[in-house]
Amino acid sequence: MLSYEPDDTLAHRLDPRSKLAVQMGFAVTALAHTSLPALLALSAVTAGILAVAGVSLLRTLYAYRFALVIIAIAPLVAAVTLGPPWIDVSDGLASARASYRVLLILLVSAAYVRSTPVRDSRAAIQRTIPGKPGQLLGVGIALVFRFLPVLQADVRTIRQASAARLGTERGAVDRASRLGLLSVTRAFDRADRLSLALQARCFAWNPTLPSLSFSRLDVPVLGVALLLAVTAVL
Helix, strand or coil, X not given: CCCCCCCCCCHHHCCHHHHHHHHHHHHHHHHHCCCHHHHHHHXXXXXXXXXXXXXXXXXXXXXXXXXXXXXHHHHHHHHECCCCCCECHHHHHHHHHXXXXXXXXXXXXXXXXXXXXXXXXXXXXXXXXXXXXXXXHHHHHHHHHHHHHHHHHHHHXXXXXXXXXXXXXXXXXXXXXXXXXXXXXXXXXXXXHHHHHHHXXXXXXXXXXXXXXXXXXXXXXXXXXXXXXXXXXX
């Protein structure tokens, strides 16, 4: 599972607000352009972002393997029609380009997750969006970053326990239903324990967050973010 890893890469030394700006600018321009030259240019930008953050492409693809299955199936579903000619190649290609853009956005987000501590992300959001909305969004982002890896670990544990009890001999529907039911039950148990832990620790909506400051390294990064956003309307 992708998560924050301490390192000394350029991305780790950047302010989280500049990294968020690049991520948003990249998402906007990726969704705006569908031509092949644009996709090649976005691929090059993605490769550069991954290199700056020290992210392994193969490891990232493996972490997103379940999402990749859905991304790969989408063009096939889009190409199928209910009547002649039964397969619409143009619709399939359009869906494939859209799926590829989603993949690029996921890779860029992986670079952000690996290079940014959870507390820094919360501080960046709360100081960018004022008032209760920013606090609520910051808390939500922090809980997702911390809670999702725990849930994924629970799913892996359930699958391993089922395999040890010859659960692989059951039918696919039976295995999926059992895994889903046990995973949801474990998720609710985790949520109850999380709620109790927050109450025990006197959870605060406005804690003392780490200080953030832009440096000289952030200036060209903010310029890249602005350039990406501008290309969306060109």
